[in-house]
Amino acid sequence: MPPRGKRSKVEQARHYLSGGGVLREDSDDELGVDDLPWEWIYNGKEITGARTGPFECQVGDAVLLKAPGSGEAWVAIIYEFSEGKVEDDDGDVTSEKKASMLWFSSEKEIRSKKKRIDFLPNELYLTASFDENPLSTINGKGSILSSEQFDQRYPTGKVPRTSEDYGKIFVCRRGANTRTATYTDEFVWEDIYRGREDLDNLVELVETQTVKTRKRKALKSIKEQDLEDFVIGNEDDEDPQTPRKRRKFASGTPTPSKARTLTPRKFATPTGRKIVTKKALEFTPLGTRLLPTTQTQSSPYQLARSTLHVSAVPHALPCRESEFDTVYTHLEAAITAGTGACIYISGTPGTGKTATVREVVASLQGAVAEEQLDDFYFVEINGMKVTDPHQSYSLLWEALKGDRVSSAHALELLEREFTTPSPRRVPCVVLMDELDQLVTRNQGVMYNFFNWPQLRHSRLIVLAVANTMDLPERTLSNKISSRLGLTRITFPGYTHTQLMTIIQSRLEGVGQVIVDPDAVQFASRKVAAVSGDARRALDICRRAVELAEQETLTAESQGKENQAPDTPSKTPGRQKQSGGLTLAPKQGIVTIATIKRAINEATSTPLAAYLRALPLASKLFLAALLARLRKTGIVESTLADVVDEARCLGLTSQSKHIDSYLLTPEPISHMENELSTTATTGTPQKRGRQAAVRKEQDKLARLLGLGVAAQELAEAGIVGVEARHGDRVGRVRLGVSEEDVRGALREDEECAGLGVGG
Numbered sequence: 001m002p003p004r005g006k007r008s009k010v011e012q013a014r015h016y017l018s019g020g021g022v023l024r025e026d027s028d029d030e031l032g033v034d035d036l037p038w039e040w041i042y043n044g045k046e047i048t049g050a051r052t053g054p055f056e057c058q059v060g061d062a063v064l065l066k067a068p069g070s071g072e073a074w075v076a077i078i079y080e081f082s083e084g085k086v087e088d089d090d091g092d093v094t095s096e097k098k099a100s101m102l103w104f105s106s107e108k109e110i111r112s113k114k115k116r117i118d119f120l121p122n123e124l125y126l127t128a129s130f131d132e133n134p135l136s137t138i139n140g141k142g143s144i145l146s147s148e149q150f151d152q153r154y155p156t157g158k159v160p161r162t163s164e165d166y167g168k169i170f171v172c173r174r175g176a177n178t179r180t181a182t183y184t185d186e187f188v189w190e191d192i193y194r195g196r197e198d199l200d201n202l203v204e205l206v207e208t209q210t211v212k213t214r215k216r217k218a219l220k221s222i223k224e225q226d227l228e229d230f231v232i233g234n235e236d237d238e239d240p241q242t243p244r245k246r247r248k249f250a251s252g253t254p255t256p257s258k259a260r261t262l263t264p265r266k267f268a269t270p271t272g273r274k275i276v277t278k279k280a281l282e283f284t285p286l287g288t289r290l291l292p293t294t295q296t297q298s299s300p301y302q303l304a305r306s307t308l309h310v311s312a313v314p315h316a317l318p319c320r321e322s323e324f325d326t327v328y329t330h331l332e333a334a335i336t337a338g339t340g341a342c343i344y345i346s347g348t349p350g351t352g353k354t355a356t357v358r359e360v361v362a363s364l365q366g367a368v369a370e371e372q373l374d375d376f377y378f379v380e381i382n383g384m385k386v387t388d389p390h391q392s393y394s395l396l397w398e399a400l401k402g403d404r405v406s407s408a409h410a411l412e413l414l415e416r417e418f419t420t421p422s423p424r425r426v427p428c429v430v431l432m433d434e435l436d437q438l439v440t441r442n443q444g445v446m447y448n449f450f451n452w453p454q455l456r457h458s459r460l461i462v463l464a465v466a467n468t469m470d471l472p473e474r475t476l477s478n479k480i481s482s483r484l485g486l487t488r489i490t491f492p493g494y495t496h497t498q499l500m501t502i503i504q505s506r507l508e509g510v511g512q513v514i515v516d517p518d519a520v521q522f523a524s525r526k527v528a529a530v531s532g533d534a535r536r537a538l539d540i541c542r543r544a545v546e547l548a549e550q551e552t553l554t555a556e557s558q559g560k561e562n563q564a565p566d567t568p569s570k571t572p573g574r575q576k577q578s579g580g581l582t583l584a585p586k587q588g589i590v591t592i593a594t595i596k597r598a599i600n601e602a603t604s605t606p607l608a609a610y611l612r613a614l615p616l617a618s619k620l621f622l623a624a625l626l627a628r629l630r631k632t633g634i635v636e637s638t639l640a641d642v643v644d645e646a647r648c649l650g651l652t653s654q655s656k657h658i659d660s661y662l663l664t665p666e667p668i669s670h671m672e673n674e675l676s677t678t679a680t681t682g683t684p685q686k687r688g689r690q691a692a693v694r695k696e697q698d699k700l701a702r703l704l705g706l707g708v709a710a711q712e713l714a715e716a717g718i719v720g721v722e723a724r725h726g727d728r729v730g731r732v733r734l735g736v737s738e739e740d741v742r743g744a745l746r747e748d749e750e751c752a753g754l755g756v757g758g
């Protein structure tokens with residue numbers, strides 16, 4: 001190996017320039033292949049420099065930074081040094097020496113087609129973007145020159161490959177904001193930068209002479225932004241809506257007086273390939289826009305229906321303020337500190353988990369747009385929308401790089417990405433919704449998404465949303481899940497007063513009373529008694545508004561038959577109309593009676609009627625399947641587990657129906673044979689015991705008869721049963737919506753005490 005600082009010609013020849021980004025082989029850096037420890041260089045108490053072996057660097061020096069694995073390096077000026085604690089993958093805490101870097105950017109990183117046409121092959125732009133990096137990412141020193149100085153040294157405009165300077169010397173004559181593609185006036189580097197004391201002036205120069213943010217259509221209200229803002233895979237540089245945000249200093253680091261921004265990423269893939277985005281994948285939009293007011297405000301009923309619709313995005317989420325704050329604080333802290341995080345959010349359906357997370361992300365997007373928060377990417381992966389859990393890998397990779405690859409390849413790339421230090425990695429927030437669906441047969445996906453945020457270079461923030469509290473423990477084992485150190489937030493079911501507030505707040509915009517307050521209270525109490533599900537409460541109220549509207553229209557058309565043709569139509573609240581029709585005081589608005597009708601309707605669909613008419617064995621089977629679903633959060637159960645669950649339900653249930661069902665002699669003859677081995681003679685005590693055993697066996701035999709019920713339910717499409725070849729533990733899952741089954745059986749007398757409510 002050649003002595004440090006000197007490179008063989010062969011090694012030198014390996015260097016090559018790439019538009020300012022230096023591509024070099026890792027072993028060929030000035031620091032050599034041995035990872036010697038870094039030491040501080042002090043001036044009094046102040047850290048002014050750092051050394052490793054014979055290599056030294058000082059505040060104000062231009063350095064090359066590497067990203068091992070990708071072979072890329074970037075150029076930055078050291079702004080200051082600091083030391084912090086880090087936990088390695090084994091949980092050991094060590095201290096880490098790092099430096100905040102002021103970045104140069106290559107022409108390649110300008111995120112716009114408005115690139116300058118006069119850029120030089122080895123030109124860099126000075127940015128006002130800072131980032132913190134471990135000293136271990138330093139790869140050597142660089143030199144920055146004005147174009148005049150550079151021309152004097154290299155009149156041909158090129159650095160010979162054999163030169164010591166090859167790949168290390170750059171021209172800087174302008175500052176730039178890479179996101180807005182705006183540039184400072186031309187300057188002479190040696191005039192504006194003589195050393196560390198000029199650093200703050202440099203930043204100020206770039207900040208004042210470049211435009212900070214592109215104009216965004218919807219800074220006022222993120223909810224009204226075009227959905228493209230949140231759709232990944234949209235790499236259109238011209239799109240001013242795509243969120244490309246700035247980063248602040250990591251927390252815990254002394255923040256300089258100047259605002260600091262991160263050059264938004266537009267790095268190539270690790271293989272250096274240009275990213276060509278194919279047709280964008282579909283993602284769940286961050287929020288669904290409200291329909292145009294012209295469509296919704298034509299009648300107060302229509303307005304009420306649309307604001308009560310579950311797909312409408314409310315302007316605020318009442319009763320979720322503290323959950324919002326917790327999620328917001330965790331996300332903001334992780335984005336700012338450039339660390340990973342994994343937040344596990346659980347709660348029964350309709351408790352506002354998804355809505356709250358989207359609201360938080362939208363607020364953070366707003367903060368980014370206002371330059372108060374660092375840039376971050378956001379992607380939603382919904383377990384219900386992926387056909388295979390492994391697709392999550394491709395979706396995440398596409399979110400990070402805009403590059404669509406197969407799941408297996410994406411997994412490989414992600415592993416490499418997250419274990420590799422990279423100087424300017426933008427944090428990525430992933431919402432993994434309906435997580436239960438992603439773990440059906442494969443815990444690997446969940447494990448990876450929970451584990452990656454722990455890797456110190458990942459900057460991955462995972463928000464995992466599921467219905468059950470202990471999904472990680474159940475699927476990953478206690479040991480692994482406790483090591484993962486998840487932050488847990490539980491969303492409780494809404495109380496009736498909270499549901500009232502939620503409904504009333506949605507109705508505020510309607511302008512007149514369409515739903516009687518007593519009706520709101522009635523609906524809220526009904527829902528809170530079983531599930532605390534806002535979706536269900538909203539659905540009931542919306543349906544009740546439709547019923548009230550129909551009622552009014554019918555009354556109107558009947559009235560019209562008695563009226564002159566030009567009589568104005570009625571609106572809710574009017575009691576008397578010309579033409580002799582008199583409406584009752586509450587006619588036309590939703591009353592308790594309307595709510596009752598809406599609830600009845602919801603439970604009197606053909607499916608509900610079918611479910612209620614099922615034999616008790618089938619109902620018990622469904623109740624057991626629902627109980628499994630609620631306990632495990634996993635959509636699929638084994639038949640054996642369901643039968644076990646049914647046994648527990650049967651033992652704990654107070655229902656006389658269930659009791660008599662379980663104690664009726666089992667009709668399946670082979671069971672009889674198996675179970676009739678107990679003798680029926682002996683002392684009265686013994687006979688008592690035998691009778692009890694017999695009773696238990698009868699119950700068991702009955703329970704085993706649930707297999708027949710399962711078969712019948714499968715034939716009707718209510719459940720799906722899959723017994724793979726050679727697999728005696730058949731798997732079963734619901735074939736219709738869980739809510740439909742719960743809704744139908746909730747008030748069924750035979751199912752009382754089986755806990756099917758929610």
Ligand SMILES: Nc1ncnc2c1ncn2[C@@H]1O[C@H](COP(=O)(O)OP(=O)(O)OP(=O)(O)O)[C@@H](O)[C@H]1O
Pocket residue numbers: 309310311312313314316317318319320347348349350351352353354355356466467502534535538
């Ligand atoms: N606090 C609230 N204020 C207004 N609307 C709410 C509130 N909480 C929930 N909603 C509404 O209820 C519906 C269901 O909410 P959301 O999808 O967030 O529930 P979830 O807990 O994620 O349910 P699931 O587990 O079924 O996905 C949405 O339309 C949402 O807007």
